[in-house]
Amino acid sequence: MNRLLGEISRRDFMKYCATTAAVLGLSELEFATRVSEVLAAAPAKPPVIWLEGQDCAGCSISFAGSLNPPFASMILDRVSVRYHETIMAASGHVAEAAYHEAVEAGGFVLGVEGSIPTADDRFCMVGGRPFREMVEEAGAKAAAIIAVGACAAYGGIPAAGPTGAVGVSKIIKDKPVINLPTCPVHCDHLIGTILYYLTTGSVPPLDKLGRPKMYFGELIHDNCRRRSYFDNEQFLTDWNDPAQKNWCLYEKGCKGPDTYADCPVRRWNDGLNFCIDCGAGCMGCAEPGFYAEMSPLYTAESERSLNIMARKAAGLIPPLKEKV
Ligand code: SF4
Ligand code: SF4
Incomplete structure (x- = not known):
């Protein structure tokens, strides 16, 4: 298991598994073993595309602050981040080519950070295209969709302004969108949701607002x-x-x-x-x-x-x- 867990100590990993394991009705040990088996059996690290719209990148920073497991271990050992404007080394046409290649391949986890303008597409353009188009295009080929943070979930702070900002579920209506609000996203919520998906191949039980009940079930x-x-x-x-x-x-x-x-x-x-x-x-x-x-x-x-x-x-x- 140590080889599979990379830089995550066994103690930290077991501590981290506690919440998600309870939701699945498994013991922490059963859950940790299951994650390890799934990761070992996977032919390749699951691809991730991360889009940023009307945002401040605070959710990316919150994700980068994860200690259990360490952020570097998560993005280098657990998943394959194919496109993320804030952390990727590429820019310009090279970055655009990486995005299109990853979307074309399909089967990725799509993370969206930031809201989408509906009053006028010009409020948020990426690579000369409306951000809304990118969300629709990537959403159509995604295996799972996570709205990362309050802006992507429900519009957030930008929704108080003139852009007609909305969350992802107002744009993608034919697939479940996992909403992880809070401003910024809590790194445990994000990593736990990704682990849940990797372990079960399904979306965690959601409340009527699209939030995982395991994190948003109590006042x-x-x-x-x-x-x-x-x-x-x-x-x-x-x-x-x-x-x-x-x-x-x-x-x-x-x-x-x-x-x-x-x-x-x-x-x-x-x-x-x-x-x-x-x-x-x-x-x-x-x-x-x-x-x-x-x-x-x-x-x-x-x-x-x-x-x-x-x-x-x-x-x-x-x-x-x-x-x-
Ligand atoms: S306590 Fe309230 S304001 Fe603070 S992070 Fe939690 S939900 Fe947001
Ligand atoms: S008791 Fe309720 S209203 Fe008072 S500080 Fe706590 S959460 Fe807020």
Whole structure:
């Protein structure tokens, strides 16, 4: 197994397999063994095409920050990245030729980062062509399609502007699109989804918004360590008051009661921390409507925030202890 896992230590790989294994109903050891068998039996590393539209490349950076497994091990040992504008050495006509060759061959995993403009194709052109055409063309030949990050999933921040930005599933309608929102994508979500596909040959179970249930099945609010303060209506109003240090961040714009994601348990940066434990409210970046419906981010005046309090007043957000 060590040869197959390349630079990934056995301990780190087993730790990494935990979430995906549970979804498949396998033990971590069974899952790790299954991944190794699949990779060993594969005639070649699965090809990947990664397109970038209206984006900031933050999802590429988040992917590159993966520690378990290391990013370099993932892209050099596990998959064959045929086209990725940010990390590929080629440019210009050579890069375009690599893209067309990979699309022609088909059977690749397509990752799309960034949204697609619908108000006017000229808002996003790549190699002299509308980005929308590339998404349609590559999507038609892809074996699996992953919308990487909030912009590719639902339009994200660009959807708050004039470009008519939409997510991939509004362009490709005849195939399942796996949505991995959050801004940026969480590298665990991306690598876990790729591993799931390599291991099973299928798309993971998705919720009605196209998100893998294994990562987006629970409300942030239900796993938040500040939850008892929300139930007691102790809302932080002054970040400089030590007495309020651990209080609920709803008044500071937290959208945790309206956001499904595993951030409180998975956390970010190799499990180091996440938004709410840093003292900032959840911005709802895993939900459609981010950013426009979540703004303003740091007060409870957004459409979503008002909806949260209306539901609380109506008893639709019962105290956590009543749910147990
Ligand atoms: S509103 Fe935000 S900070 Fe408050 S309990 Fe819910 S998720 Fe936690
Ligand atoms: S806590 Fe909220 S804003 Fe922060 S990454 Fe998770 S979903 Fe996005």
